[in-house]
Amino acid sequence: MPGIGPRSAERIALWLVQIRGDQPDHIARAITTTRETVRPCILCGFFATGELCDICSDPTRVQDILCIVEQPTDILPLEKTSAFRGRYHSLGGRIAPLDHIGPEDLRIRELLDRVEKEPFSEIIFALAADVEGEATTNYIVDLLKNKPVALTRIARGLPAGGGLESADELTLYQALSGRTSIPR
């Protein structure tokens, strides 16, 4: 399990065989139940207990803005910001030729299906700000370029709390060239 090294594993194993009471059985059942009931949402790929996840089945969310992310786990930090009330589409990864991950390994066909069926007015690309995230964004933008929908990407620039001296050259370049107007 992630984060559990040999020493932790040994401690847990000894705890399992020594403890009285049924706490280990509860944990075992919880693991089994989670594995049986949580599956990817058939629409967006996020975690769901039914066919659709809580976000896709929520009628109060904005229906015409879609945010594309790499992994379903990327949806959690975005939700925490409360800056976005639309819907998501998780690709399940990004194009990475060195790891033998091509476009056909991602949920891109599902995305194109959704764009055909659902009336989106804006699609936000929220992929990582690195070479593979960029390449994946460009690949999908190319597929969508003739669709009547606004395509945007999340901003690149200085992270919150950061000074200029701690930013790398590329970040400063993107911060300067992506500068925004100050309202007054």
Added chain:
Amino acid sequence: MPGIGPRSAERIALWLVQIRGDQPDHIARAITTTRETVRPCILCGFFATGELCDICSDPTRVQDILCIVEQPTDILPLEKTSAFRGRYHSLGGRIAPLDHIGPEDLRIRELLDRVEKEPFSEIIFALAADVEGEATTNYIVDLLKNKPVALTRIARGLPAGGGLESADELTLYQALSGRTSIPR
């Protein structure tokens, strides 16, 4: 001296008394010369050997865009990006009430003088993306709001190379709300 702890200091001191040749004297002279000749540029506050620094006295630079930074040392990383060919104004710090630094301690009057005399079409605020940098930006924007000049700030968002999982909540919020249109 910064970066030199007790052990390094001792090693340098022993080197000074043991070495033959005049290398220590060269260093001493270089320090004296630097202290005597390098002073702040009277216009922008950057390092200069004459009245004006190399940037202010360079006629090939764009004359009508000004970039405001906190420290003269912030100009170096911005210059490395080559994304900006205009001129700078270093404030010499930022408003920090807890450190007893108020607007009158910064080179703000000099900035207002420059804005009156030089025909800037755009002023870019490139201060740190934290509370004090923000407060200083707002203070100066307020002073300049009636001037006929475009006021912009460097972009906030995901730093280069960063994934969504490594970004904090505020950075993701700013990246989402500052999203930009993708050209196609």
